[in-house]
Amino acid sequence: MELLLQTLLNGILMSGIYALVATGLALSLGVVGIVNFAHGEFLMMGAFLSYLLFAFRGMDPLLSLGLAFLAAFVVGALTYQGLIRPVLRAAELNQMLLTFGLSILLQNLALLLFGADTRVVAPPYQATTLSLGPFFLGVVPFGAFLLSLAILLMLQVFLTRSRFGLAMRAVSQNRLAPGLLGIEADKVYLLAFGLAAALAGVAGVMLSVMLYASPTVGFVFTLKSFAIVALAGLGNLKGVVPAALVLAMAEALVSTYLPGGGGLVEAVFFLVLFLALVGRAWRKA
Amino acid sequence: MGKVVGFLVLLAGLAWAQVPLKVGVILPLSGASAVSGKAALNGIQLAADEANAAGKVRLELVVVDDGTDPAKAVPAFTKLMTVDKVDIVIGGLASGVTFALSGPVKQYGPLFLVIGAASSVVEQAFEGYPLFFHYHPWDYHNVAAALQFFQYLNREHGAKKVAILYEDGPFGSAGIGVYKQQLEKLGYQVQAEPFKAGSGQFTAILTRFRAFAPDILYWIGYDVDALPIATQARQVGLRPKLIYGAPPSWPIGFEKNPLSNDIAGMTAWLPTVANAESRRFVEAYRKKYGEVTEEYMAPMGYTILKSLALAAEKTGSADKNRIAEALAGLKMPTPFGLLSFKPSDTGRTKYQGFGSEIWFQFQYLQGSRRPVFPKEVATRPLRYPGEYYLR
Incomplete structure (x- = not known):
């Protein structure tokens, strides 16, 4: 029983970061209508920013969070303006190829600048642990979980209470009608894409503390985010958190209870993606 | 001219x-x-x-x-x-x-x-x-050198249990069965679990290892796994007496991270030789x-x-x-x-x-790797148990 509860706790803690990254992907998919294969590379940028500020300025990753948010937002907005906007009316395949190409380009740029080496930061609280009776709680994963929840709550407030947020939701429901009401879809897209990148950038800082910074660190999170977004319903922002929880729990349970589960854990999101897509197809049929 | x-x-x-x-x-x-x-x-x-x-x-x-x-x-x-x-x-x-x-x-x-x-x-x-x-x-030389170290740990420090985390690709899993047998022959109880390199998710496996209470946590994987293992072992309350890693290279900056202290590994050369x-x-x-x-x-x-x-x-x-x-x-x-x-x-x-003969064991200590085994090349004694056990 103790093992089960610790496993569930591990799953819950991991779901925060999953939700944060996947929400960004859901935003770009739901609002802008673009499948962004380069989403994980914004996360990678956040991780490297955190590493560089730590290595050369001694800056605590906690302080890098705000900077990473802003930097990733700017990069995301520029990406939208320079690359995404011109292909918004193009065929979906063209858009996907563009973002796929962008992902490869950014990974290779990082390889060129930083090499393939794995880089780590070392804040003093990195391995601090809270013990609650027989249970252990890593301060960093717990902090990352709380921060992710807080950011997602703020996003929810932004989407439901602010003019821009409401405009964003309107555009996500219908691309043409909001224009008739004076909503500039283009600005909304820019903001949504920038925001999506910013969320990934913040997640990148968290992962630089929990894992590492490397040119390929974002890739696996892009894949998992696709599984979460598919499970939540493409573009459905509200469904992202429960879907992230399902994936993280499933991974934790497989890893703990299946023989050799540690090696299978990265296959769980494929299974989730597969079941979500097939399930949807069956429901439609 | x-x-x-x-x-x-x-x-x-x-x-x-x-x-x-x-x-x-x-x-x-x-x-x-x-x-x-x-x-x-x-x-x-x-x-x-x-x-x-x-x-x-x-x-x-x-x-x-x-x-x-x-x-x-x-x-x-x-x-x-x-x-x-x-x-x-x-x-x-x-x-x-x-x-x-x-x-x-x-x-x-x-x-x-x-x-x-x-x-x-x-x-x-x-x-x-x-x-x-x-x-x-060759790989059998590498295994022989590592086993010599494990024999020493068993004989001199009374180490009895090894938990092996191995990545499930060719690098980590080739010969893991033989390796397990060899360790058992030396008198160890062995529990081995595969993981996916780069996944960064070790909490579940490490939590399971906690019940086994290993003396040595032995990890065969890549540089990307070094920090997640060092942090997550602490976060799940696992207290091995030695964390021993065998990646082809270690992450940049790992030696400056206090969590690397007392982690051991094997190499063929260090600049301090x-x-x-x-x-x-x-x-x-x-x-x-x-x-x-x-x-x-x-x-x-x-x-x-x-x-x-x-x-x-x-x-x-x-x-x-x-x-x-x-x-x-x-x-x-x-x-x-x-x-x-x-x-x-x-x-x-x-x-x-x-x-x-060219392989030797080292341990991270305050920002650098120091040879600790065999005695002929050691520049300082092996710290066993390491600080992750003593905390």
Whole structure:
């Protein structure tokens, strides 16, 4: 029983970061209508920013969070303006190829600048642990979980209470009608894409503390985010958190209870993606 | 005028006396093994500079990138053979890539000086190839060196239980069954679990290990796993007396992270090794590159090119067969100790450079790696239990 509860706790803690990254992907998919294969590379940028500020300025990753948010937002907005906007009316395949190409380009740029080496930061609280009776709680994963929840709550407030947020939701429901009401879809897209990148950038800082910074660190999170977004319903922002929880729990349970589960854990999101897509197809049929 | 002509004749004579040698170098300068590949290339270039400055041979390096990918390595090697027309090739760092090169190497027949490729599969693939010189120890040498350490831990420190975390690719899982058996023969209870390299998710497995209460947490994986394992072991309350890692390279900055303290591992060389050749290499490396490397592939590359230059000097010829003959009889001091070639332990290949004797165990301590085992190379005693147990 103790093992089960610790496993569930591990799953819950991991779901925060999953939700944060996947929400960004859901935003770009739901609002802008673009499948962004380069989403994980914004996360990678956040991780490297955190590493560089730590290595050369001694800056605590906690302080890098705000900077990473802003930097990733700017990069995301520029990406939208320079690359995404011109292909918004193009065929979906063209858009996907563009973002796929962008992902490869950014990974290779990082390889060129930083090499393939794995880089780590070392804040003093990195391995601090809270013990609650027989249970252990890593301060960093717990902090990352709380921060992710807080950011997602703020996003929810932004989407439901602010003019821009409401405009964003309107555009996500219908691309043409909001224009008739004076909503500039283009600005909304820019903001949504920038925001999506910013969320990934913040997640990148968290992962630089929990894992590492490397040119390929974002890739696996892009894949998992696709599984979460598919499970939540493409573009459905509200469904992202429960879907992230399902994936993280499933991974934790497989890893703990299946023989050799540690090696299978990265296959769980494929299974989730597969079941979500097939399930949807069956429901439609 | 006469003096000028005389000087030119002297220069021409010197150039004539030098052995010109065009050497192909095929290394992973990109991809998963890029860190080791670049270090190896630095070592090779340093040795080439020294050999050219000495004036007896004139080395020209033709460098190609194998991308740590067989699909890129084979065309790159073919280019060396058909376009650059080299007779001597240094390379073969990653086992998978070297295995893929075995066919083309046999087809073109160069003198192949292999820097890495520890897998016995490579040894089988090159069985009977007469110009195959393998400098790096084979995987069974690596296992023997690690087992010697585990035997010591069992005998001297009473270690009884080992939890092994191994990545589920060819690097981590090849021979894990045999490894487990060998440890059990030494008197250990072993619990082994696979994981996916780079996933960063160890909490579940480490939580399960907690019930097993291992004395040693032994991890066979890549650099990306180092920090997540060190942090998550603490976060789930796992308290092994020793964390022992066996990645091909360690993450940049890991030594500065306090969590690396007392983590142990195995290497063939460190800049602190007390050996005259090693000290000379470190100084020369620092002078050329302005930094000190901890990657043992750098002195390995250096050693290979030095031995090649020495063999070419001895024969006074660029002929690959004559150079191979000279290499076979060579005895030279290197940063790893004395180099000489003998048949491999299985008898499959004729020229094996180093064996398990070059491996030693180190431990991270306050920002650097220090040799701790065997006693002959140790610069400080092993800290057992480590601070992750004592916290």
